[in-house]
Amino acid sequence: MQNYILLLNKKHSILLEKGKKTSTKFGVADLRDVEYGDIVEVGKQQFIAVKPTFIDMLKKCRRGAQIIMPKDAVQIIAITGLSQGWKCLDAGTGSGFMSIFLANMVGKGGKVITYEKRKEFYSIAKRNFEMCGLKNIRAKNEDVKNFRERNLDLIIFDMKDSTKFIGKATRRLKPGGWLVVYSPHIEQQIEAIERMRENNMNVYATLENITRKWKSMYGYTHPVISDVIHTGFMTFGRKTL
Ligand SMILES: C[S@@+](CC[C@H](N)C(=O)[O-])C[C@H]1O[C@@H](n2cnc3c(N)ncnc32)[C@H](O)[C@@H]1O
Numbered sequence: 756m757q758n759y760i761l762l763l764n765k766k767h768s769i770l771l772e773k774g775k776k777t778s779t780k781f782g783v784a785d786l787r788d789v790e791y792g793d794i795v796e797v798g799k800q801q802f803i804a805v806k807p808t809f810i811d812m813l814k815k816c817r818r819g820a821q822i823i824m825p826k827d828a829v830q831i832i833a834i835t836g837l838s839q840g841w842k843c844l845d846a847g848t849g850s851g852f853m854s855i856f857l858a859n860m861v862g863k864g865g866k867v868i869t870y871e872k873r874k875e876f877y878s879i880a881k882r883n884f885e886m887c888g889l890k891n892i893r894a895k896n897e898d899v900k901n902f903r904e905r906n907l908d909l910i911i912f913d914m915k916d917s918t919k920f921i922g923k924a925t926r927r928l929k930p931g932g933w934l935v936v937y938s939p940h941i942e943q944q945i946e947a948i949e950r951m952r953e954n955n956m957n958v959y960a961t962l963e964n965i966t967r968k969w970k971s972m973y974g975y976t977h978p979v980i981s982d983v984i985h986t987g988f989m990t991f992g993r994k995t996l
Pocket residue numbers: 820821822823824846847848849850851852853854870871872873876897898899900913914915
């Protein structure tokens with residue numbers, strides 16, 4: 756993140772590498788001597804240079820597999836209380852968006868271990884982690900069925916057939932630790948609830964998070980018509996005895 760600058764004005768934002776000259780749709784942006792807080796001219800546009808947040812960085816990250824979007828990831832914080840210092844397991848890594856979100860929430864004292872069985876997605880995610888400057892993610896190019904971590908605060912499964920691993924996940928969580936099963940289809944959620952109950956978990960809820968942006972044009976206001984409404988469902992379970 757320290758290697759990037761976000762150029763921001765009231766209509767546009769561009770994320771660029773610090774200390775470089777880069778061509779943009781507005782003209783060449785010369786950031787060789789630019790610091791956060793400076794005013795930058797690019798073509799006819801004027802911008803302020805600000806430090807990007809990790810959400811700005813996610814927009815620049817490459818996508819391979821389908822991602823968990825920030826609007827769903829925040830729901831995980833709201834329910835589990837995900838905090839600094841937590842030890843989390845995330846599978847499959849996919850494009851690494853969920854892991855990046857977790858790594859920023861758990862901070863330097865926390866840890867994210869993430870498993871991805873496909874080499875091409877593992878490589879995309881590794882590049883995304885490096886671009887975001889994250890040092891608290893341990894990415895493994897392995898099937899999650901063999902995961903070895905114990906005493907976890909949180910496990911997130913976002914992959915086909917994840918319900919097969921709920922028994923093992925329960926044994927590897929701390930008492931009070933959380934398991935979140937994410938999927939686009941409700942059938943996997945129904946199965947997740949059954950497996951969680953069989954494993955003596957406290958099943959908190961299954962939910963989806965629907966957000967709608969609104970826009971106003973020529974005095975008429977309504978939800979943005981082309982927005983994606985359904986992304987996925989999440990079932991939350993908590994380890995008990
Ligand atoms: C939908 S993507 C995950 C996206 C990720 N949550 C994100 O936010 O970027 C699912 C990923 O799980 C991987 N996967 C499926 N089964 C797996 C397994 N048994 N072990 C490890 N990875 C697996 C797939 O290759 C795919 O990349």
